[in-house]
Every structure is written in structure tokens, then in C-alpha cells.
Amino acid sequence: MRSRSLSLRVLGAALAALALTFPTMPTSAAAAPSDGSPGRGYIGFRLLEAQVVRRDDPRALKYIVDHLKPGTVIERRFEVANESGTGHEVKLYPGAAKIADNQFAFAEGRTPNELTRWTSVKPSALTLRPWEKAEAKVTIKVPDTARPGERYAVVWVESGAPPDARHNVGSIMRVGTRVYLDISDSGEYADFRIKKIIALRSKDGRPSVVAHVHNTGKRALDLRGKLRLSDGPGGLDAGAHPVTEGTTLPPGGSGTVRVDGLDRSLPAGPWTARLELESGMVRHSLSTRLTFPKPGGTSAAWITDSSNRPYWYAGAGLLALSGIVLLLFKPRSGRATCVNS
Known part of the structure; x- marks a missing residue:
């Protein structure tokens, strides 16, 4: 399966606002150091599964896109890869997002929203040896009382690199995928x-x-x-x-x-x-x-x-x-x- 996911590199907190504003990224997603130095970055991310009815949907192959009824639980597996010759400690967690000024925008750090409170990622941390890959799973539990409407979030994998003899500035590298979740008792x-x-x-x-x-x-x-x-x-x-x-x-x-x-x-x-x-x-x-x-x-x-044809189907979860x-x-x-x- 080809890797289809989203990648970014964040050098310091000041650059965090740049991530996830672009809808498509290379099929081999990685957070990489901007100076080209080996061993300080290259964390890859790719989804391993998608909902059956969305297997022909290019968005659903790189993002978590779903339509659920209240009370539904879904799981999605994904792969995290250390694409460097140095071991990395990585953290896995959901973060809030929204659509602002016709762009998909994410909040800083672990800022929560309604969707992130329904979302868990396991394991929450990984130790990856050089060139090692590991699987993780995101679970979304929609409450029975959830109101209709679409919510947005990001599933993040984060790795930090402190300053060292060659680098005066530390860095935070994050790579992840968007979540578009619609809640309704009717069709999509x-x-x-x-x-x-x-x-x-x-x-x-x-x-x-x-x-x-x-x-x-x-x-x-x-x-x-x-x-x-x-x-x-x-x-x-x-x-x-x-x-x-x-x-x-x-x-x-x-x-x-x-x-x-x-x-x-x-x-x-x-x-x-x-x-x-x-x-x-x-x-x-x-x-x-x-x-x-x-x-x-x-x-x-x-x-x-004009003749427009919508996308409509009933059923979810x-x-x-x-x-x-x-x-x-x-x-x-x-x-x-x-x-x-």
C-alpha cells in the first residue's frame, strides 16, 4: 500500500502555525530537518486502513474522513516510521483543528476540542530504533448525546530534538493526519x-x-x-x-x-x-x-x-x-x- 499522508517540519514554536495548511503532501510523509543533516529527524506517518465505502476516495486514503451516528465507535490503524539512523522518542496524541479563512488550520500543541475529547491514540509514546517502524491505533468514541455537525482534529506524532554541538536551536518535529468527522442520524x-x-x-x-x-x-x-x-x-x-x-x-x-x-x-x-x-x-x-x-x-x-451530481449515501460507522x-x-x-x- 502506498503511503498517503501529511508531513511537516516545525523548527521551534514560532513555525508551528505553518503546519497542516496544505491539503496534499508527498506519499512518503516525514517530518525532516531543514538543514539536511542526518539523524535529527525524518519521522514518517501513513494510514493503514480506510472505511470500506471510501476505498475509492483519495481523501480517505490520507485523512480520517468519516460520517457516524451518535454512539458509534471507530478505530484506524496507522504506521509510524523512524526514517533516520538515530533512535527517537515520539509522542502520539490528538490535537484540535478548525477551518478558518478557507484553510484547514490546527491549534497549538495539545489544545483540545470536542472531537479530541472523543479521541484516544495508543500507544501514547513510542521508542523507535534507527529505521524502525511501529503500528499505532486511533479510537474515536462518539457519545450518544453528540449533536449533528462536522468536527475537525489532527492525529499527531511528535519528536523533539534538543540543541547539541552542531545545532544551537532545538526543534520540534510533528507529522500527522487530518480528521474530518461528521455526526448525523441520517445519510451523508x-x-x-x-x-x-x-x-x-x-x-x-x-x-x-x-x-x-x-x-x-x-x-x-x-x-x-x-x-x-x-x-x-x-x-x-x-x-x-x-x-x-x-x-x-x-x-x-x-x-x-x-x-x-x-x-x-x-x-x-x-x-x-x-x-x-x-x-x-x-x-x-x-x-x-x-x-x-x-x-x-x-x-x-x-x-x-450546469448539471451537478452530489455525493450522497446512507449508512455510517x-x-x-x-x-x-x-x-x-x-x-x-x-x-x-x-x-x-
């Missing part, structure tokens, strides 16, 4: 709508595309995707370009995603722009004709008709089993008109 519903697409050129002539998105469901969304530009002037094809990741929309929230890195020499168009966005099992696309403006200007494509349930959604395109400004 997740969906979003692409409201409009805007083409821009900066004053120095760099083109980019911004999409405005509204979360119409009851689950948080980590948006990712790509934009393909084709059928340009003279039949040009500018290829596919990834959406800049990092946007997390809370239920009912709205925000934007960007496509940067387009070539400065890109002709104005018009182009056929196909935007494909997804969060877990929810996928939508939009095709429209789009023209890039002169430097400093914008060109907007407004959706006049299943532990990871050997079977796989495939939930297939075929994205459908909407239609749009362009308005230049």
Missing part, C-alpha cells in the same frame, strides 16, 4: 457548485484563472483539479494545468481556487477552457469559451446552466474491511457565457 451529503470562472492577466502580463466555488453540501471540501485549454487561436492546445491546492471550504462556505503558472506568452484566445474540480468522491466539470484580457484586466465566464465498494460518478459539463471587463 457532499456537493459543490462552480459559480463562475475568471481569466486574469497581471500588470506584468502573467495569465491566470480563478474559479469561484460554493459548498452546497454538509461536509468540508478539499478542492483539487485541473484546467485544460484547447481550441485556441489557430487550433492551439495549451495543455492541462493543475489547480493550486490549499482551499478547504466548510459546509455552506464559498471561496476560490486558482490556476497559476500559465505561460506569459499565452495568446488571448478565445480558448475552450475545461475546468475539472473534485473533493473526494464529488467531481464536477465546466467547459466554456474563455478569452484572456489585456494586462491588468479580467474576463469572466458565468455559468448559465463501518470499520475497514478487506472488501472494496466502488462509488462511480461521471462528471457532466455545464454551459457558460463570457463577459469581458
